[in-house]
Amino acid sequence: MNAPERWYLIEVLRGMGVSLRHLVRNIFHQDEMPTLQYPEEKRILPERFRGRHRLMKREDGTPRCTACFCCQTACPADCISIEAGEREDGGEKVAVRFDINILRCVFCGFCVEACPCDAIRMDTGKYELADDRREKLIYDIDFLLNR
Amino acid sequence: MWVDVTVVAALAFAAALAPLMSIPLLVWAERKMSAFIQDRTGPNRAEILGLRLGGLVHPFADVVKLITKEDLTPERADRFYYTLAPFLALFVSLLAFAILPLADTLHFGGRALPMRALTLNAGILYILAVTGFHVYAVVIAGWASHNGYALLGGLRSAAQMVSYELALGLSLVGVVLVAGTLDPGEIVAGQSGVLFGFLPRWNVFLQPVGFVLFLIALFAETNRNPFDLPEGESEIIGFHVEYSSMRFASFFMAEYASMFTGSAVAASLFFGGWQVPWIGTEALRANAPLVARVAFGALAAFCIVAALIAQGYKGRLARLYRDRRSREATVLQMIFLFTAAVSLILLAFLSTLPPWGAQVLIALVQGAFLLGKTLAFTFLFIWVRWTLPRFRYDQLMGLGWKSLVPLALLNLAVTGIVLLWFD
Ligand code: SF4
Ligand code: SF4
Numbered sequence: 370m371n372a373p374e375r376w377y378l379i380e381v382l383r384g385m386g387v388s389l390r391h392l393v394r395n396i397f398h399q400d401e402m403p404t405l406q407y408p409e410e411k412r413i414l415p416e417r418f419r420g421r422h423r424l425m426k427r428e429d430g431t432p433r434c435t436a437c438f439c440c441q442t443a444c445p446a447d448c449i450s451i452e453a454g455e456r457e458d459g460g461e462k463v464a465v466r467f468d469i470n471i472l473r474c475v476f477c478g479f480c481v482e483a484c485p486c487d488a489i490r491m492d493t494g495k496y497e498l499a500d501d502r503r504e505k506l507i508y509d510i511d512f513l514l515n516r
Numbered sequence: 517m518w519v520d521v522t523v524v525a526a527l528a529f530a531a532a533l534a535p536l537m538s539i540p541l542l543v544w545a546e547r548k549m550s551a552f553i554q555d556r557t558g559p560n561r562a563e564i565l566g567l568r569l570g571g572l573v574h575p576f577a578d579v580v581k582l583i584t585k586e587d588l589t590p591e592r593a594d595r596f597y598y599t600l601a602p603f604l605a606l607f608v609s610l611l612a613f614a615i616l617p618l619a620d621t622l623h624f625g626g627r628a629l630p631m632r633a634l635t636l637n638a639g640i641l642y643i644l645a646v647t648g649f650h651v652y653a654v655v656i657a658g659w660a661s662h663n664g665y666a667l668l669g670g671l672r673s674a675a676q677m678v679s680y681e682l683a684l685g686l687s688l689v690g691v692v693l694v695a696g697t698l699d700p701g702e703i704v705a706g707q708s709g710v711l712f713g714f715l716p717r718w719n720v721f722l723q724p725v726g727f728v729l730f731l732i733a734l735f736a737e738t739n740r741n742p743f744d745l746p747e748g749e750s751e752i753i754g755f756h757v758e759y760s761s762m763r764f765a766s767f768f769m770a771e772y773a774s775m776f777t778g779s780a781v782a783a784s785l786f787f788g789g790w791q792v793p794w795i796g797t798e799a800l801r802a803n804a805p806l807v808a809r810v811a812f813g814a815l816a817a818f819c820i821v822a823a824l825i826a827q828g829y830k831g832r833l834a835r836l837y838r839d840r841r842s843r844e845a846t847v848l849q850m851i852f853l854f855t856a857a858v859s860l861i862l863l864a865f866l867s868t869l870p871p872w873g874a875q876v877l878i879a880l881v882q883g884a885f886l887l888g889k890t891l892a893f894t895f896l897f898i899w900v901r902w903t904l905p906r907f908r909y910d911q912l913m914g915l916g917w918k919s920l921v922p923l924a925l926l927n928l929a930v931t932g933i934v935l936l937w938f939d
Contacts, residue, residue, distance in 0.1 A: 384904065385899060385900065387903070388902055388903040389899065391552065391554070391555060392553050395551075395552040395553075395555060396552055402555060402556075403555065404557045406557075406560075406836055409836050409838075410836065
């Protein structure tokens with residue numbers, strides 16, 4: 370600190386100049402402010418944004434998931450729980466229950482990476498997941514396949 | 517007799533109402549200015565019939581919130597003093613305003629009506645006394661809460677206020693010396709005319725050092741940043757940790773009311789109070805119709821500019837909002853245009869005024885000037901708060917005792933010598 374800096378008053382005035390500049394600029398150029406008026410204005414999401422999960426279907430409409438448990442194993446938050454079952458036509462396994470507890474999910478995307486069948490994706494772009502009951506935030510297979 | 521009583525009662529009412537009414541305005545100004553200084557937009561959600569007025573509705577929502585919150589009293593608190601402290605703070609912060617003249621003395625039929633609620637010829641002492649009282653509220657709050665942190669906050673406050681009261685008083689003595697009187701009415705009245713041919717004869721030009729010292733001490737006395745150690749809301753907890761609901765709100769209101777009152781004192785003692793710069797009361801009264809025209813013209817011009825600004829916001833609001841908020845700019849524009857039209861019509865039809873009308877009009881204009889100067893000071897208060905960091909406790913004490921008090925004494929000595937020289 371040199372002498373004028375140690376003598377507060379001048380530096381105080383300089384600092385007040387800075388805040389006044391911001392004040393005046395923002396009063397006259399409110400459109401240029403970085404703030405988005407959120408529910409009305411929304412941010413444009415990047416292409417690879419990880420939103421809410423969805424389960425994919427084959428062309429014939431059956432779920433692609435083969436209940437291999439890879440995603441459940443990979444999940445660091447331990448929020449996927451799957452129950453495997455037989456398929457009617459005797460083919461691969463299917464998931465009879467597939468729950469994602471979104472309250473625990475950390476949106477890391479490991480489940481998507483782990484899936485060998487490309488059955489689970491996070492490309493819905495949905496991130497407004499608030500709800501009023503915890504039960505509603507455990508997504509079941511029906512919800513994940515169809516919405 | 518009855519006229520005097522009525523006038524004094526009305527003035528006392530105005531003197532109590534002005535700081536109280538300023539509270540929501542100042543709260544709004546503080547939020548909005550702090551937001552703009554930090555590149556944020558600030559409050560803009562609360563609305564009444566789609567009118568948001570740039571966040572001016574939020575203080576009213578706050579009142580509803582604060583009243584409906586649970587009002588807690590700590591179990592081992594001293595109930596009487598715990599309840600007394602917040603209201604004492606609010607009460608004391610309103611008191612000093614009563615001594616300030618709001619306009620020049622009115623003359624009706626040989627009767628002089630001083631435009632202030634309280635006429636005391638030792639008014640400066642009164643101001644110092646009631647500002648000194650503020651510390652009691654803070655200390656009582658800290659003590660009665662039965663909380664260590666609150667007590668420490670109160671303690672810090674006591675030390676700070678006692679230290680800065682000295683500088684505050686000494687810097688006011690300079691003004692008293694220059695004016696030759698202790699009466700705020702006479703001090704303000706004495707600030708008419710010009711200095712060196714071009715400056716208004718305000719005390720700030722005669723006592724520049726005294727003014728800076730007074731201002732710094734005033735920041736400390738009103739507990740505003742950078743001297744808000746008693747409260748210290750962001751890190752060190754202050755004297756009102758235990759308070760909630762309306763009792764907390766009273767402290768909050770007291771802060772803003774004392775900011776307004778302090779600003780009014782600074783404007784009165786250093787910036788000529790109700791004095792219109794360069795123009796004396798006699799000249800104003802002689803040209804009252806002209807003054808009225810200028811006032812209405814200024815109002816109309818302001819409203820037209822505001823309507824033009826509202827025009828710019830119309831498209832933006834319609835793009836953003838699908839509900840009634842999108843019509844806000846249109847509604848405001850109508851109101852502004854209507855006001856502008858009314859004041860233009862008044863402007864056109866106004867030619868003469870009766871003598872009493874002239875006096876009242878000039879009193880209103882002078883009151884408006886006092887208000888304007890006061891609001892300019894509150895702007896400064898807010899601006900400083902959102903620029904400067906808080907002092908550390910030892911720095912605060914060092915500044916008070918080692919810089920302000922010696923400087924104030926030096927200023928006093930120089931003032932005395934100069935006054936003696938010119939006598
Ligand atoms: S995103 Fe991560 S945390 Fe969420 S379900 Fe997939 S693996 Fe688990
Ligand atoms: S990794 Fe894919 S296929 Fe395997 S259980 Fe998970 S979603 Fe189904």
